[in-house]
Amino acid sequence: MTEAAGGVWQAAYIVAALSIVLSIKWLSSPVTARRGVFAGEFGLLFAIIGTLLRQEVLSYEWILVAMAVGAAIGAPLAYLMPMTAVPQLTALSHAFGAFAAALVGTAEYYREPATGFKMTALAIEIVLGYLTTTASVMAFGKLQEIIPTRPMTYRGQNVVNLSLFAFALALGGWMIYQPAPNWVFPAFVGLALLFGVLLIMPIGGGDMPTVIALLNSYAGAACCAMGFALENRLLIIAGAVNASSGFILSVIMCKAMNRSFTNVLFGAFGQVQAGAAAKTAAKPVKSATAEDAAQVLASARKVIIVPGYGMAVAQAQHKLRELTDALTKRGVDVEFAIHPVAGRMPGHMNVLLAEADIPYDRLHEMEDINPDFAEADVALVIGANDVVNPAARHDTTSPIYGMPILDVDKAQTVMVIKRSMNPGFAGIDNELYYMDRTLMLFGDAKSFVGEIVKALPAAG
């Protein structure tokens, strides 16, 4: 390799690494966030150009064709998906990224079978890559509701998973220790693929924010391992930044649910539900019409809206914006309370409300808004369930006991828009619905909010 050519790609890599770091730094504030995206694109561009300039790269035609095909598939994906489908899209995009990492590991293994340190790195890359691929596809299926979102559990599940994992570990160790027979590598890949499926099967829809963040972390870690296998430090930096980003997000999500990692991954959320639901099914609830709701809202001074996944499903965010405008015009103070795990991925609600043009300074985090509920005349819950369940505070037998919740029950009046009395994803009954001050508004979130908006002028 000549000195000059070597210098160029190395300089490009350093620029790329710097841009990637800056890109996440700029994303910390909404003011500089778009600059962050630009920096990220710039970083990836430099990484690609730098790589193409390396002397090891001899032929370009197929690479350019492959990139054109990738761009032609990726661009419509990003533009055609509705905003409510962002979690699915992210899961799908993870699957592609992780699959790429896994394929590189596979290709590298068949190019030059290795043992020792390099094989260790390759094995980690391959396990994490293939596992994340199938896990992301499964997560996509659950989010898109192609696969049932309820946790799928069977007896001895953890034993099966752990023994498969141990078997994969043994095969990996074999390949690291000495060149293994031909069947070992494909078996190793197969186990990784299978493990990804088994990992997501027992996980319920409500735990998806944690899982998506965790898969992000795995994809990053796979890149990082690839960096060690290919002796490429740009990959190590980008992969490590990514892995820690996904990791910290999943830790934040776990904290917001007061659960441990192991509990999310191996916990059986599904078992307690039957008893709890049966116990309270006969209790009376107060239901109300859109006109009643409009009346209450019109006479309120402060309204706090609590959106949840149900709002996303019903696509109610635009109608909610109309309601917010109508109430604001009447001098009502409308604020939004966002629970960290509302929705199907971290920050999901913020994006949907932003899509509906609701300014982000109206959206408040749980710690900031919780003291305000006591002064609020109305707390309007739209499609949220577990994150407002007071049982989390005092019922030690509840599966969500200890989870920090939004204190909606402290408001003067609580209104809950809900399709029916069916318990939510976690299958836990909510005592909030049976309070004297609670009005249940049964119906589709989107059309119900629309009816309230129509009824408002008549409400005086």
Place this chain on the structure above:
Amino acid sequence: MSNEIEVSLYVLVLAVPLGLELVRRVSPLLHTPLMSLTNAISAISVVGAILIAGSGTAPTLSKVLGCVAVTCSTINIVAGFLITDRMLKMFRKKEGSK
């Protein structure tokens, strides 16, 4: 342990806390864009994919796998960045100021 590996491990040891610090500062408001941005960045594996696909010494199987990997990671890059930008365009502060 070779010198190369030692330097790489130093890079790793510095990059992990840097990533943790950077992400800790991101407001929960932007967690979804953060995820899709880091998702796009994780497609840095395109570097490895190009090196394999364009390599002179790799057998055909490896080259084909490399090309597929280039396609997959490009999908990841393009979809990741475009969706992030699409989301961020929607965030605005004051009513009426578009």
